[in-house]
Amino acid sequence: GNDGNSGISFSQAFKTLGKALSVVSSGNKILLYAGRYYEGELVVPNSGSAGNPIVITNAPDEKPVLDGTDTAFTPSWVVYDAINNIYRTATTSLPTHAYIDGVHLFHYVSLADLVSKAYGEPGYYVDGTYMYVRFLADSSPGSHTITIPKFSRSLILDGKSYIHIIGTEFCYYGYSNPAGNYTSRPKAIYINNGSYNLIDSCFFHQTNVGVDLRRSSNFNTIQNCSFNEGNKSTMDWNGVKYGGVNYESGGVVFFDSDISNEGNVIRHNTFTNMFDGSQPGTCWNGCIGVTKNMDFHNNNFSEMSDDCISLDGVGTNVRVYQNVMKDFHTGISVAPMGGGPSYIFRNVLYNNAASSWNRSNPPASTFFKFNVSTTTTTDWVYLYHNTTYTDLY
Numbered sequence: 001g002n003d004g005n006s007g008i009s010f011s012q013a014f015k016t017l018g019k020a021l022s023v024v025s026s027g028n029k030i031l032l033y034a035g036r037y038y039e040g041e042l043v044v045p046n047s048g049s050a051g052n053p054i055v056i057t058n059a060p061d062e063k064p065v066l067d068g069t070d071t072a073f074t075p076s077w078v079v080y081d082a083i084n085n086i087y088r089t090a091t092t093s094l095p096t097h098a099y100i101d102g103v104h105l106f107h108y109v110s111l112a113d114l115v116s117k118a119y120g121e122p123g124y125y126v127d128g129t130y131m132y133v134r135f136l137a138d139s140s141p142g143s144h145t146i147t148i149p150k151f152s153r154s155l156i157l158d159g160k161s162y163i164h165i166i167g168t169e170f171c172y173y174g175y176s177n178p179a180g181n182y183t184s185r186p187k188a189i190y191i192n193n194g195s196y197n198l199i200d201s202c203f204f205h206q207t208n209v210g211v212d213l214r215r216s217s218n219f220n221t222i223q224n225c226s227f228n229e230g231n232k233s234t235m236d237w238n239g240v241k242y243g244g245v246n247y248e249s250g251g252v253v254f255f256d257s258d259i260s261n262e263g264n265v266i267r268h269n270t271f272t273n274m275f276d277g278s279q280p281g282t283c284w285n286g287c288i289g290v291t292k293n294m295d296f297h298n299n300n301f302s303e304m305s306d307d308c309i310s311l312d313g314v315g316t317n318v319r320v321y322q323n324v325m326k327d328f329h330t331g332i333s334v335a336p337m338g339g340g341p342s343y344i345f346r347n348v349l350y351n352n353a354a355s356s357w358n359r360s361n362p363p364a365s366t367f368f369k370f371n372v373s374t375t376t377t378t379d380w381v382y383l384y385h386n387t388t389y390t391d392l393y
Helices: 017-023 111-116 237-242
Strands: 029-032 035-037 054-058 064-067 078-081 086-090 098-100 103-107 123-126 130-134 155-158 163-166 169-171 187-192 198-200 203-205 209-214 221-223 226-228 252-254 265-267 270-274 295-297 300-310 313-316 318-321 324-333 337-339 342-345 348-351 366-369 381-384 387-390
Touching: 017 029, 111 123, 111 130, 237 300
Parallel strands: 029 054, 035 064, 054 163, 064 169, 103 123, 155 187, 163 198, 169 203, 187 209, 198 221, 203 226, 209 252, 221 265, 226 270, 265 295, 270 300, 295 318, 300 324, 313 337, 318 342, 324 348, 324 366, 342 381, 348 387
Antiparallel strands: 078 086, 086 130, 098 103, 123 130
8 A cells, every 4th residue: 555545446545544544534434454554543533423434444354453563672682680580672662561472571660679570470671771571481582572562542532423443453552651650551442522433343452451431432332342461361460459550451441530421332242361351330439420321241251360340430220231251350340339220130150160271369259349448339239140150169
């Protein structure tokens, strides 16, 4: 492709999705052909309409990949600390996440913690001048590939509605570190005050959050997608919880907001190898936003270090049903789930000792979590016809 082309036929294809987005309007369809598109922070400039959405989709039988990797990062490793097997390379980049051989490499927020291996994890530390790495099993860098992201987000739907995103892979979006703010959340798709959008048949991995919805984002549907954050499920539990970098976020997240959302549907998705699977609750500690009239159903979860579904927050007519969860720390958390009523029914939750999953600390599991240590209380949560099983004890 060539961004100087017209973009109206295969022979006149654009080179980048960014160029295609700059010219689309209601009723247009963007066909993505196979290839790896190293693009990010792409703002969808226009909304579609009820009968004429803007569609971003894979071309028939094609597998496009939107990749946030920083292709300019070419490390040159030298020994920094031979006793502790730490290497470093010069870089001014401050990535929130980094990847080793395609999966997450634990981010230490101090060089001292990396040197002491505070959480028992191989990992990295960055200071704006160097990137320091302690490799797997204290091995040498030559047997591994380290990559870092360039972008925090792939697609941004800010106030945009009737956008359909279909059949696309998203990966390696993890640069969200303004001045050391490691608690910020990288994500692939960001929907802010956007409604009637569709995310369908996409694959998200190593994006931290797949789809992040905020404020009055209403009547969006996320379906038939796969989310995988390998190797978060085997990271040290305390390291994720208290290490200072936000690894907790799930595949689909509703961010705390003083504005309510309603009518969103999350269905027929698969969540694997994550810390939290999904956080569809919102505003769990004193703000006034409410998740209303949400349907979360027929999703599958496996290998979760913490919650499969975290409903923590405030909700009204939230319905969670016919989901299957296996090998987790907590199945469904309503700690707290204020407001109500909320309905949790016909879900299957089980932990299997025969699983090959290497559970991280702590191993003890619960099916439903209700304990509250916030200003919000748990109110009017109804559980019907759920099936639970474990042979761990």
